Amino acid sequence: MMSARLKLIPFALILSVVAAGAAVAAGQVEPPQSTSQTPAQSAPPSPGPAIGLADSAGLRATVFGTPPQDMAVLPAKVPLSEINAELPWRLPVPQVLWFDAKLRVWLSAQDKPAPLAIVISGTGSDGNTKTISVLRAALYGAGYHVLTMPSPTSPAFIVSASSTGVAGDLMRDGKDLYAAMQEIIAHLPRKVRVTDIDLVGYSLGGAHAAIVKSIDATEHKLKIHRVVMINPPVSLFSSVGRLDRLFAAAIGPGDQAVELLYRRLYAQIANLYRASDRLELDENFLLGAGAATLKTDAEFSAAIALTFRLQLVDMFFIGDLYGKTGVVTDPAHPPKVSDSLEGIQRDLRAKPFADYFARVFAPYYLKRRPDATSASLIASNRLDIITDTLRNDGDYYAQTTSNDLILNKSELAWLQDTLSARIVVYDHGGHLGEIGDRQQVADMLDMLSGSWPRSTQ
Amino acid sequence: MRAAVLAALLAALLDGCASQVLSIRTVPDQTPAADNAAAAANAAAFADAVAAESANSSAQEAQDAPPLLTPADAPSMYTYDPWERLNRFTYRFNARFDEAIFLPVADTYRRAPAPIRAGIHNFFGNLAEIDSVINYTLQWRLKYGWRSFTRLAINSTIGIGGLFDVATKLKLPGTPTGFATTLAKWGMHPGPYLVIPLLGPSTLRDGVGFLGDYGAEYGINVAGLYRGNVSWGVGTVNAIDQRANINFRYYSGGSPFEYETIRFLYVRRRLIEDEGLHPKEPVKKTADEVPAGK
Numbered sequence: 001m002m003s004a005r006l007k008l009i010p011f012a013l014i015l016s017v018v019a020a021g022a023a024v025a026a027g028q029v030e031p032p033q034s035t036s037q038t039p040a041q042s043a044p045p046s047p048g049p050a051i052g053l054a055d056s057a058g059l060r061a062t063v064f065g066t067p068p069q070d071m072a073v074l075p076a077k078v079p080l081s082e083i084n085a086e087l088p089w090r091l092p093v094p095q096v097l098w099f100d101a102k103l104r105v106w107l108s109a110q111d112k113p114a115p116l117a118i119v120i121s122g123t124g125s126d127g128n129t130k131t132i133s134v135l136r137a138a139l140y141g142a143g144y145h146v147l148t149m150p151s152p153t154s155p156a157f158i159v160s161a162s163s164t165g166v167a168g169d170l171m172r173d174g175k176d177l178y179a180a181m182q183e184i185i186a187h188l189p190r191k192v193r194v195t196d197i198d199l200v201g202y203s204l205g206g207a208h209a210a211i212v213k214s215i216d217a218t219e220h221k222l223k224i225h226r227v228v229m230i231n232p233p234v235s236l237f238s239s240v241g242r243l244d245r246l247f248a249a250a251i252g253p254g255d256q257a258v259e260l261l262y263r264r265l266y267a268q269i270a271n272l273y274r275a276s277d278r279l280e281l282d283e284n285f286l287l288g289a290g291a292a293t294l295k296t297d298a299e300f301s302a303a304i305a306l307t308f309r310l311q312l313v314d315m316f317f318i319g320d321l322y323g324k325t326g327v328v329t330d331p332a333h334p335p336k337v338s339d340s341l342e343g344i345q346r347d348l349r350a351k352p353f354a355d356y357f358a359r360v361f362a363p364y365y366l367k368r369r370p371d372a373t374s375a376s377l378i379a380s381n382r383l384d385i386i387t388d389t390l391r392n393d394g395d396y397y398a399q400t401t402s403n404d405l406i407l408n409k410s411e412l413a414w415l416q417d418t419l420s421a422r423i424v425v426y427d428h429g430g431h432l433g434e435i436g437d438r439q440q441v442a443d444m445l446d447m448l449s450g451s452w453p454r455s456t457q
Numbered sequence: 458m459r460a461a462v463l464a465a466l467l468a469a470l471l472d473g474c475a476s477q478v479l480s481i482r483t484v485p486d487q488t489p490a491a492d493n494a495a496a497a498a499n500a501a502a503f504a505d506a507v508a509a510e511s512a513n514s515s516a517q518e519a520q521d522a523p524p525l526l527t528p529a530d531a532p533s534m535y536t537y538d539p540w541e542r543l544n545r546f547t548y549r550f551n552a553r554f555d556e557a558i559f560l561p562v563a564d565t566y567r568r569a570p571a572p573i574r575a576g577i578h579n580f581f582g583n584l585a586e587i588d589s590v591i592n593y594t595l596q597w598r599l600k601y602g603w604r605s606f607t608r609l610a611i612n613s614t615i616g617i618g619g620l621f622d623v624a625t626k627l628k629l630p631g632t633p634t635g636f637a638t639t640l641a642k643w644g645m646h647p648g649p650y651l652v653i654p655l656l657g658p659s660t661l662r663d664g665v666g667f668l669g670d671y672g673a674e675y676g677i678n679v680a681g682l683y684r685g686n687v688s689w690g691v692g693t694v695n696a697i698d699q700r701a702n703i704n705f706r707y708y709s710g711g712s713p714f715e716y717e718t719i720r721f722l723y724v725r726r727r728l729i730e731d732e733g734l735h736p737k738e739p740v741k742k743t744a745d746e747v748p749a750g751k
Contacts, residue, residue, distance in 0.1 A: 068497035074489035084480045099552060099708040107481075126710050137489035156711030187479045263528035270526045270729045274736045279601065279632040281726050281733075284502070314712050337549060338542040342535070345714045 051246045051301070051405050052239075053412065054430060058403030059300040061433025065130070072441035074134075075141040081107045085184055087161050094321050096335050100159035103180055104128075107188070108136055108146040115196035115225075117144040117448065118181060120212075121151040122203030122432070124311025131202060134436040139200070142445050145192060147184070151205055152177050155314045158322075165322020166364045167315050168356070170236060170381045174211035181212070182221050198448050199227045202432055203406070206232030207383055210396060214386045217393075228447050229398040230440075231432050234411035236381040237357065242406060243308045244352040250301035255350040261302060268293050304405070304431075313348040316356045317341075323364040327355075383415075390418045397422045397447035399440060401429040421453045485567045526732070530740045532749035536724045538650040547652040548716050552707035554655065563700040576620040578702065581695050583612045583619025584679060585633050588670050592634045596642040596734075604629060636673070637666025642734050647727055647750040650720055658723040660750060724750045 054062075084102040093101045105127050117139045121127055127150040139146045150157045152173035158165060161180045167173060185194070201209030206229030216224045233239035251257045272289050273281060294300055317328065324331035328344045335341060362374050372380075383390070390396050398415060400407065402425050407415075415423055424443050426434050434440045446452040538544060566574070586609040593602030608624040608631050616623040625631065640662050641647075648661035659667070674683050682691045708715055728749060732740065743751075 068493050068500065071493045074493055076488060076490045078487040078489060080484050080487055082482045082484050084482075085478055087478075096713060098549070100711045108487075128709070133487060133489065137487065150711075154711060155713060156708075159711070183478060189481065259534055260528065262534055263531040266531035266725065266729070267526040267528045270531075270732050273729050273733045274526075276733075277736075278733065279634065281730050287499070314714065317713055338545050340538075340541055340545075340717075341714055342717050345717055346534075 051249070052242045052408050053401075053403050054301075054405035055403045056297050057428065058401070058405060058430030058433070059297055059304065060430070061403075061428060062405065062430035063294070063300055063303055063433075065433055066134075066429075066436040066440075070437045071134075072138055072436060072438045073141075074137040078108050078137050078140045081109070083107055083184065085160075085180070085187075087180060087183055089163055089179070090160055091162070091165055091322065093159055094334055095337055096339070096341070097155070097159045097318065097321075098337070100156045103160040103184075104150070104156060105184060106132075106136075106148045107192070108140045109189075109192045110140075110143065110145050111191075113193040113195050114143055114145050115198060115448075116185075116194045117146050117198050117200055119146060119148040120177070120199065120201035120205035120208050121149065121154065122201075122205050123151055123308070124154050124315060126150045126154050126156060131432060131435055135200060135202070138436065138441045138444070139448075142448075144198075144448075145194060149177070149180070152208060153204065153311075153315055155318055158315070158318050162322075164364070166319045166361060168236070168319075168361050168381070169365060169377075170207060170211055170385070174208055174215055177208055178212045178215050178219075178221070185222065197222050197224050199224055200230065200444065200448070201227075201232070202230040202435065204233060204236070206230055206398070207236065210383065210386060210390065213396070214389050217389070226395045226448055226450065227397065228444050229396070229400075230435060230444070231400050231404050231406070232383065232398060232415075233406050234383050234414055235378075237353070237378050238408070238411070239406040240353040242408075243305060244354060246301050246405070247305035247309055247352065250298050250305050253350070255346050258306070258349050261306070265293060309349060312351075312353055312356065313345060316348050316351065316360065317344060319356065319360040319364070323360050325360045325363055327359045384418075387418060394422065397452060399424050399426070399434075399443060399447075401426045401431075401434055403428070404431045406431055422447075482561070482564075484564055524739050526740050532725070532728055532743060533745060533747060534721070535748040536650055536720050537648070537748040537751035538720065540649055540651065544650060544652040545716060547654055550654060551652065551657055555707050559655075559696075559700050560706070563697055566697050566701050574698070574701070577694065577698050579612070579616070579622045580619045581698055582622065582631070582633070583609065583616070584674075584682070586612070586631065587677060587679060588635060588673055589631070589633050591673060592636055592639045592670075595636075595639045596634070598642075601632070601634070605631060635666055636669030637663040638730075638734070639669075640666055641727075641731050647724060647731075650724060650750060658719055660724065660727065663727065 083105050085105065086102055090101070119127075119132055119135050119139070121129060121132060125132075127148040132148045136146045136148055152158070152162065153167040157176075157180075158167050162173070162176050163179075164172060164176075185197075188194075199209040199213060201207070209227045210229055210232070213224045213227045216222050251261055269286075269289050272292060273285065276285060278285055294303060319325070320327045320329050321334060328347050329335060335344070357374075357377075362377060365377055366372055366374070379385075396419065398419055400412065400415065400423065402412070404412075412425070416425065426440065428434060429437075429440075443452065446454060586605050589605040590602055590609060593599070593605055608629055611624045611627065611629070612619050612622060615621075622631075645662050647663065651659045651661050651664050653659050653664055653667070656667070678684050682688065712718065
């Protein structure tokens with residue numbers, strides 16, 4: 001009798017996945033080649049806006065992830081504990097963010113002494129995403145304790161663990177992340193016996209992992225051993241700028257463009273549903289609808305750009321609230337639990353990262369760093385602030401792809417030059433779409449265990 | 458019975474240890490190998506679904522194609538939510554209740570042996586079939602009503618009181634329906650968005666539909682399960698079974714806009730399902746300034 005209604009929630013979330021364009025989401029499958037021969041798809045794909053190093057295959061891999069048949073062998077069972085941490089340096093929690101007061105991380109512990117791999121999520125993401133689950137399974141299967149953490153740019157981290165509330169500064173966020181790691185590791189149950197600590201980070205989390213290790217190299221609090229960065233950015237703001245341009249090109253400027261995209265998606269899904277003779281809008285239907293809806297490069301680009309933009313909206317709102325910069329919130333009268341946030345969300349959907357930088361991030365940091373300029377803030381958010389370390393310390397590794405939309409040619413070349421033999425560049429996967437495939441997992445484990453490069457190479 | 462329920466809730470709450478800084482809670486094991494195998498198995502079904510959708514739509518085009526929706530027909534991005542202040546408080550209450558009680562209890566329940574949980578799930582699914590028979594009939598979709606009736610008959614007998622879903626194995630899968638869908642079929646709009654305590658997102662129409670379903674169950678009172686002291690136990694186990702089968706966590710991504718997102722998706726999903734109930738009729742077109750659901 002209870003909760004016939006509750007059942008609707010997960011389906012709603014799946015719709016969000018389609019609508020927000022992560023489509024069938026990582027972990028689901030790309031339609032087999034045979035289906036691409038159906039009449040509906042026989043027209044040549046329109047050349048959508050390529051960005052960074054992205055090509056058609058890269059955009060699709062970014063949305064769909066590794067096909068299950070290419071997935072590395074994963075363990076049958078991975079134990080999991082959820083850890084909620086109350087951190088002493090947490091800033092006062094705004095009323096509308098009451099649910100983010102504790103930092104939530106996830107631990108999969110071996111029952112014998114083992115090295116600990118800490119996995120750091122990508123932009124805006126929590127510590128238990130699908131990508132994280134794949135990495136966790138691979139690492140746990142290889143004998144690591146695995147601790148997975150949200151990105152310092154995710155709402156929950158900003159509220160529970162940030163010392164600023166204004167996310168996006170590589171070094172400041174790295175220090176907060178490092179402090180949170182210490183706090184959690186110091187309070188782990190005694191039965192979790194850690195022999196060594198390594199870091200794995202993907203996307204922006206890759207850059208965070210490298211920065212955290214470089215901080216640890218001077219502070220020695222954790223004695224972090226090796227780091228593997230997966231699809232890291234080189235210049236944070238250049239990468240984000242590429243996603244903004246992707247949004248402008250694939251969706252258009254402003255919230256009217258988002259509304260047009262929504263109307264198109266709604267009509268397409270409703271028409272498919274009306275024609276389908278189904279009794280409910282369930283997961284299987286949406287799998288089909290997702291594939292039928294996303295076809296061209298432009299549509300995949302729109303999906304990727306919108307997913308990113310929705311994460312930016314969260315970070316923008318929270319930054320504005322903490323920084324008291326007054327872009328969408330009134331610093332004197334912050335919103336309350338009962339207030340609608342729809343107008344704010346709508347305003348922010350239309351705003352690119354450049355606006356966050358100019359109206360929240362830069363004002364906040366320029367006020368606190370008298371010597372800084374906008375240019376110096378941008379320059380300090382590049383991986384090359386630790387060039388020498390990356391070049392000379394043999395414990396930094398990277399995995400990336402030749403069609404990652406967040407990099408351009410010179411940035412990829414810089415990574416290759418700096419890390420030389422300690423980077424591997426795959427010819428497929430786009431952004432994160434190679435995570436979990438046999439080669440990626442085997443290489444990552446070799447890097448973490450110090451047996452890279454393999455003697456045969 | 459009530460005491461037993463409370464004791465179970467307390468036990469679940471105390472499960473897991475807490476230190477000053479960290480609280481640690483064991484959650485169900487992940488099963489990556491099986492998940493990936495399932496994903497691989499879905500690949501074929503997925504391709505079939507895509508092929509079926511396109512075959513279906515081209516066949517439909519040839520015959521009496523239902524009028525197509527255009528982007529201009531899509532409902533507003535705004536949702537009709539005149540009771541928003543109250544709804545937001547209820548949403549927060551639901552999130553807190555879920556975090557403190559419902560979810561920990563469901564996680565504990567998930568550690569019970571899978572065959573037992575499947576039996577319980579099938580049992581309640583079979584009971585719900587009664588309501589489906591009634592409502593498919595009220596919706597005058599007799600084909601599905603007959604299917605639900607057959608399922609009920611098979612599973613209640615061969616399936617030993619509903620513990621085994623034999624009908625699905627006989628290629629007779631079920632799709633439950635309820636009074637909310639009946640009201641929709643009769644032409645009622647979703648109306649104001651409504652967050653129901655403990656149950657979650659709904660609309661006025663769907664809330665009334667829920668009461669109708671409950672009233673039917675109470676009235677029929679199959680095997681005396683829905684009245685008196687035993688109904689507490691039955692209702693609680695049913696609720697825990699439902700929760701344990703829902704992969705949703707309030708605020709798992711921490712987004713400040715979760716209320717807006719869930720409201721948007723819930724109402725759009727119901728509106729699309731409403732369209733599907735009247736596939737041959739022209740699209741209900743509403744003016745752009747009318748919020749969705751009104």
